[in-house]
Amino acid sequence: MGEQGKLPGRRSFLRGMAGGVAGGVVAGGAAGYALHASQPDPVLAADTAALEGRLPAVPFHGKYQAGIVPPPQRATAVVSFDATADGKSELTDLFHTITSRARFLTAGGTPPPVGIDGPASDSGVLGPTVVPDGLTVTLGVGSTLFDDRYGLASQLPARLTPMQPFPNDDLDPAQTGGDLVLQLSAGNADAVLHALRDIAKHTRGGMQINWRIDGFSSPARPAGTVPRNLLGFMDGVSNPPLSEARELLWIQAGTAGEPEWTANGSYFVVRLIRMFVEFWDRVDVYEQQQMFGRDRAKGFPLDADSLYATPDFAADPTGSVIPLNAHMRLANPRTPQTAPSRILRRAYNYDRGIDQVGDLDQGLVFTCFQQDVKRQFEAVQTRLIGEPLVDYISPFGGGYFLALPGIRDTADWYGRALLT
């Protein structure tokens, strides 16, 4: 365990945000790799809190949206909307409404009684009092919002385009793109769905759901490691530290070509990736590990003996230990040249029924955040073209969005800088 303090890529992000985010979530992530710790395991404590629906409120107000930095919560929904608001004034109303609902839902409280004036003001899905359950609401805008409907063409972020299809992609237009994206994450699925129903109910005339997918993040197994994807591998072990957020995560004020309103926002990429798990389960573990570059059981890089160790690709120039086309090696070659392309990964698993041949429709709701989608996600994805893993996965939807800047205070609202 000597390496614990040395290379905690993922944990650094978590430590950095400790001031701004709820204790349970932080404790969960900050535990690191501490299987043999004698004190009560904070990961387990956070898991227990999540299961019991009592995660504390995540503060809604801040310079950045609160749902970006925290590690994946147990439950998420990524929902794409098309705006149906008629003109800029209605679009402004829509953003105000989303803000108000998000502010209430993330804080929790008692929905007001209505007397004999109508149906109940709340669905009751969370009981008589709305519990926050760690809910975060992350709102992003897609390039299509900047067409001629709302007079926003001149405000189009410089790097925001429709999602580019990569050679292995099989994008379904009905599950790709959208004017807006909302990611709702919480300790439990009921809190996520409660929030979705509430926001949809208050915005029916202003936006219409385009596509949606529900995701979940598994508990770390064994405790103290990193949650696994449905291919059985730990996902998102290596993420850049929060100390590099200025360079990698947030759009900085004055960035060349970017409209001013984008400052403190972040490019938000969503990729819906089917995993052919039956096929995958017919592949031997050795081959699986060669494709990822990590040990399946422990998550260690194949050339190291700890989870957060940095693989030493320079010492293995021919790929004899970690193949040159291993996912981990292509995604992040760990060179000074590729360092600026690193992204903040926030992946969730999805599981939604079966396909036409009766195989399980399972996969990944891959989301990532970055300062520059071209320099980062697209560069990473370009390096991954043709990786051996592509035989076992099929990206079928998602989109490029820009996660808006944070809501500063009770007077602020989503899109204020864009719309005023």
Add this chain to the structure above:
Amino acid sequence: MLSVAMRKTPLLTIALLAAASLTACGGGGASDAISFNSASCGGTWALAKPGWHTFDLYNADDVGGEIDLINPRTSGIYAEVDQLGPGTTQTMSLDAGSGSYAFRCLFDDADPMTGPTVTVPGHVKGFAPTVPVTYNDLVGPEKEYHAYVAAGLQTLVGQTETLAGDVQRGNLTAARRDWLPAHLTYETLGAAYDAFGNFDDEIDGRADALGVNNPQWAGFYRLEYGLWHGQSAGELTPYAEGLAANVRALLASWPSDEIPLIDIGLRTHEIMENALEFQLTGHDDYGSGTTLATTLANIQGDRELLSLLHPLLVTRYPGLSGVQEWLSRLQALLEAQRQPDGTWVSVSQLPVSARQDIDAACGQALQELAPIASIAEPRNT
């Protein structure tokens, strides 16, 4: 648009205050329990100061009843517990402003009874009570709606006879032309379908449980299915004649049928709920591709109800203008899809953005309509 959303924004503040001061109030519990029985409607109780209060209402009687918290001067209702079973307790919450408060008890098989009045002094604004709509208030609207339905059925008799004649003569082109106006007439009578009893199934039943090949399936949709799936005049004649006969029989029985008064308000959103569920999804498109026109007919029927209820709603429902605004918007979006030659396209052929606009407008109209069922529910006073 979104006026409703903006209008509701202040509720947020209320909700947060509620969370804060419920605790300060002692959080309800036994100390706020108020006991009711057929001899005492609340007895002595107190409302010391304005703000949020939660009461536990206990029914100490051996019969059930309804408990309302009212303003005794106007009979406006602040809050109600519809069914308080014998020996049970229910919670009532209230943002009490300055004003008068009293409980009114409606125990089963007993005369209404109003308890002592409690006054909150000062000038603090609280939850505004709504004056209930009574059974009496709805008798006039029911009569007018009954006459509207009679007139619609009278028209429908002629239209379904024309349709039956087309099919009998083997002129299926004319039948396909004459099917739509007849069906649309029926679709404007949406608050009466329950009152029609079994006729509704005979006249406008879906194939859902029966399947399209079941001979028991009859009515407009059965004819639509046949007319747009190449079935012969011979096969369809009994269905066309049966439809006309059922409409005649319905018209004959209609004078003695009554529309439950509770339906008048309730149907204002249910008509459009059904339009969304069955027409705008395309579920009830059995081949003619006219569900957008059907939705327009549904709007027309809904407007009739709203116009009859208008005098009752205008003083009670601040969102009424939103209802009109969104129904108009939906209507305009639907009418924009009428082809130059007067025909319609099925919803599945609409461009995604047009369909989203229609669905969004219908969804918002439904949100605006939803409170009317509760506000226009007939209540005993």
